[in-house]
Structures are given as structure tokens and as C-alpha cells.
Amino acid sequence: MIVGLPKEIKDNESRVGMTPAGVKTLSDFGHTVLVEKNAGEGSGITNEEYVAANGRIVDTADEVWASAEMIVKVKEPVGPEYERMREGQLLFTYLHLAPDPKLTQVMIERKVTGVAYETITNDEGHLPLLTPMSEVAGRMAVQVGAHYLTKPEGGRGVLMGGVPGVLPAKVVIIGGGVVGINSLKMAIGLGAHVVILDKNLERLRYLDDIFGAKIRTLMSNPYTVQESIANADLVVGAVLVPGASAPRLVTREMLKTMHKGAVIVDVAVDQGGCIETTRPTTHSDPTFYVEDVLHYCVANMPGAVPRTSTFALTNATLPFTIKLANKGFKDAIAKDPHLKNGVNTYAGHITFEGVAQSQGQPFKSIDEML
Numbered sequence: 001m002i003v004g005l006p007k008e009i010k011d012n013e014s015r016v017g018m019t020p021a022g023v024k025t026l027s028d029f030g031h032t033v034l035v036e037k038n039a040g041e042g043s044g045i046t047n048e049e050y051v052a053a054n055g056r057i058v059d060t061a062d063e064v065w066a067s068a069e070m071i072v073k074v075k076e077p078v079g080p081e082y083e084r085m086r087e088g089q090l091l092f093t094y095l096h097l098a099p100d101p102k103l104t105q106v107m108i109e110r111k112v113t114g115v116a117y118e119t120i121t122n123d124e125g126h127l128p129l130l131t132p133m134s135e136v137a138g139r140m141a142v143q144v145g146a147h148y149l150t151k152p153e154g155g156r157g158v159l160m161g162g163v164p165g166v167l168p169a170k171v172v173i174i175g176g177g178v179v180g181i182n183s184l185k186m187a188i189g190l191g192a193h194v195v196i197l198d199k200n201l202e203r204l205r206y207l208d209d210i211f212g213a214k215i216r217t218l219m220s221n222p223y224t225v226q227e228s229i230a231n232a233d234l235v236v237g238a239v240l241v242p243g244a245s246a247p248r249l250v251t252r253e254m255l256k257t258m259h260k261g262a263v264i265v266d267v268a269v270d271q272g273g274c275i276e277t278t279r280p281t282t283h284s285d286p287t288f289y290v291e292d293v294l295h296y297c298v299a300n301m302p303g304a305v306p307r308t309s310t311f312a313l314t315n316a317t318l319p320f321t322i323k324l325a326n327k328g329f330k331d332a333i334a335k336d337p338h339l340k341n342g343v344n345t346y347a348g349h350i351t352f353e354g355v356a357q358s359q360g361q362p363f364k365s366i367d368e369m370l
Contacts, residue, residue, distance in 0.1 A: 001325045002032045004068025006061045007039040010075045012283035014042025014306035017072040017093065019314045020053035022321065027054035031325050036064050043310040065089075072321055074313065075300055076103055087111040090329055092321060094118055094133075097344055098245045098358035099272035104350065111348045113329060117317060118270075119243040119352055120342035127242060129320070129342075131178050132312035134267075136302040138182025138238065141265040142171070144296055145234040146190060148263045148287065154294050156261030158233050161191025168192050172228045174220065174249055174274060175238030176203045179267050183236045188214050195228050225249050230257040237266035239274040243344070244354035246271040255291040262293050269297040330370055340366060 003026055005018050016039050023033045035055040037047060047057050058064055065071065065084035073093035077085060082103075085091065087110060095116035097104045107114050117129035142160075149155035149169065162168035171187045173180050176198035187194045188211065197220035198204055204217040218224045229235050229250060235258070239246045246268040255264075255277065268274040269281075277290040280299040287296050302309040320339055323332045333340040344352040349364040356363035 002034065002067055002069050003325060004064040004071045005033060005035045005039055006064045006071065006073065007036045008074055010078050010300060013075055013300050013303040015074040015303055015310045016040045016043050016045065017074050019311055020045060020049045022314045022318045023050055023055040024053035025318065025322065026325055029322065029326055032056065034058050034064050034068055036061050043306040070324060082106045085110045085112045090115065090324065092324060095344055096270045097355045098243060101359050104355065104359060107345045108348050112345060114345035115342040116344045119344065120320065121338045129316050132316050133302045133309060134178035135182050136305060136309050136312065137267045138179035139186050140301050141183045141236045141267050142186035142190065145236065145263045145265050148294055148296060149233060155263055156233065156259050169233040170231060171234045172232045173236045173238055174225065175240065176207055177238060177240055179238035183238060184211065184215065197224060197228060226254050229254055232258050233262050235264045237268045237274040239268045240271065242354065243352050245358040246274045248274060248276045250275045252276050252291065255293045258293050260292040263296065264293055265296045267301065269299050273297060
């Protein structure tokens with residue numbers, strides 16, 4: 001198979017879809033990997049490293065997209081990439097289609113086979129390709145929150161851990177999954193007062209067993225969310241409904257109970273956000289205010305630490321990339337139901353129910369089509 005590795009063009013996205021180790025593995029299986037010139041530059045990976053791994057450097061993205069049977073990326077296609085997609089091409093990347101009807105429509109019209117990292121599952125029902133970037137984003141959320149709580153950055157001037165005789169910051173984490181638990185670790189490490197909410201009581205029991213008296217756990221519902229964020233310094237949105245739009249759990253009215261200069265980091269922005277006032281931002285223009293609360297809603301947070309993120313992502317994605325390349329799309333998903341769960345579009349149809357429901361579009365099972 002010819003596999004293409006284009007350079008990411010989303011705002012300040014410096015990750016790349018595969019490391020040289022991944023390219024070497026595919027090459028050893030007899031596949032050809034076309035790497036756009038300088039695709040790995042932002043992650044500190046040189047063209048020479050890809051060449052040493054038997055990758056073939058090509059000058060332009062157009063060449064990569066035109067020749068490759070499978071495109072391996074990090075982020076969903078944007079702008080010029082819409083026109084480069086073609087019928088039957090396999091696109092393996094984070095897609096986050098539920099809140100993006102425009103991209104969904106383009107993929108349907110162009111009959112692209114879209115396999116989304118974020119909906120592939122494993123035997124435990126987890127999302128193994130979302131996990132590494134959720135770990136990064138969860139840890140970053142508290143770092144970012146601490147940064148923007150400082151006065152020069154527009155925050156209320158609060159030190160996360162306080163000092164002897166002065167209370168620490170109040171941090172509220174909505175969602176106890178991978179993002180939530182990684183945010184929790186960072187917030188505890190900085191000495192903050194932490195409240196975490198989740199609607200799964202077993203998850204709350206687990207978090208209580210692990211962290212004990214260092215945290216407060218609450219069942220998530222509109223009342224406890226409102227009570228928790230009152231007078232909060234930092235709120236982290238860490239809600240995930242796999243493949244579907246995130247529920248809006250924090251209303252604009254609730255923001256009025258937060259401190260002026262408090263910070264919201266909505267990691268759920270990729271799926272539309274769990275805060276009513278969320279709108280996607282970029283690393284070059286990351287924040288805005290609503291009700292005097294600073295919002296940080298960057299849709300590709302891990303792109304800010306590409307060296308870490310690229311290697312963590314390839315560790316998770318490479319086994320699935322190999323399956324798709326070695327077996328071909330149809331045989332690979334026939335033999336791996338977890339990989340099949342990643343198929344979001346195929347032959348002009350939406351094949352992931354959560355995406356179809358979020359957009360009010362028709363859904364067609366991939367099993368009916370193969």
C-alpha cells in the first residue's frame with residue numbers, strides 16, 4: 001500500500017502523523033510511505049530521519065494526497081485539504097465529525113473512507129487512540145489554567161497552591177475519565193483544592209480510593225455543577241461522549257457565580273465543548289472572555305507539545321495503521337470489531353451513529369455496506 005504522511009496545516013499544529021519508527025515498520029512490511037517535505041519539523045524530526053527509515057520525501061502536499069491510498073494524519077482535514085481528498089481514499093486521523101457538519105458533508109460528497117482515532121475501541125470499552133492525547137490535554141489543562149490565572153495573563157491573580165496562611169485555588173473538574181484524572185493529578189500536585197464531578201458512581205468510588213482526602217467527589221447533575229463552580233478559580237471541562245457532541249453542562253448563567261478573572265479550560269471543545277459559552281480557539285488566539293471569565297478553548301491543545309504528543313500518538317496508532325496497510329480496509333475491519341468502530345464515513349454515508357444523531361443526518365451501518 002502507498003501511505004501518505006502530509007504536513008499538518010491547522011493553526012499552530014506541529015504534530016505529525018507518524019514517527020520514523022512507524023515509517024520503518026511499514027517499509028519493512030513492503031509498503032511505500034510518502035512523507036511531505038518538513039512534515040516532522042515541528043516535532044523535531046528531520047527529513048533525513050525519515051529517509052533513513054526508508055520513507056520517500058516529496059515536495060508538496062498535493063503529491064502526497066494524489067498518490068497515497070491511505071493518508072495518516074493527526075487532525076481533521078481543513079481548508080485546502082478538502083479538495084485533495086478523493087473517492088475511495090482511506091483517511092486515518094482524528095476526525096471529530098459530530099460538531100463539524102461541513103467536513104462531514106465534504107467527506108460524504110467525496111466518498112472518503114474516514115477512520116477516526118477517537119472512536120476506535122478496545123476489549124475494555126476504552127478509546128485507546130484517544131487516550132494518549134487525552135493524557136496530554138488533561139495535564140496541560142491545569143498548566144494552562146495556572147498560567148492564565150496570573151494577573152499579567154488576564155486572570156484574577158491566584159497561585160494554584162496558595163502559600164501558608166492563604167487558601168489555594170479552587171479547581172473544579174467536570175468529568176472523571178482520562179482527561180479528568182490527568183487534570184486531577186496535576187491539580188493535586190500543585191496543591192489546589194480540587195472537586196471532581198462524574199455521573200458514574202463507580203468512577204467516583206475509584207477516584208476516591210486512589211486520591212482519598214486530597215479531593216472531593218460529587219455526582220454530576222445540574223445542581224451539583226452549579227454549586228461546584230460557584231466561586232471557582234479554574235474549571236476544566238473534561239466530558240466525553242464517544243463520537244458524539246459533548247453535552248453543555250455549564251450554562252452562561254452559571255458563569256456569573258464564578259470569580260471575575262477565573263479561568264475555564266474546555267478540553268471537550270473538539271466535540272463542541274461542555275460549556276455553553278465555548279467556541280473553538282487557536283494557539284495563536286487562545287482566549288476570550290464571557291461574563292468576566294477567561295475561556296481557553298484551543299481545539300488542538302497537544303499540538304503545543306508536539307515532541308511528546310507525536311511519539312505518544314504513534315505508540316497507540318501504529319498497530320492499527322499496520323493492520324489497515326497489511327490487510328486492506330475491508331479485511332482489517334472484518335477481523336477487528338474495535339477498528340470497525342472507527343469507521344465514521346464510507347462510500348458517501350455516515351457510518352457512526354453518534355455523528356449522524358448529532359447532525360440529524362441519516363445513518364447507515366458499515367455492516368450493511370460490506
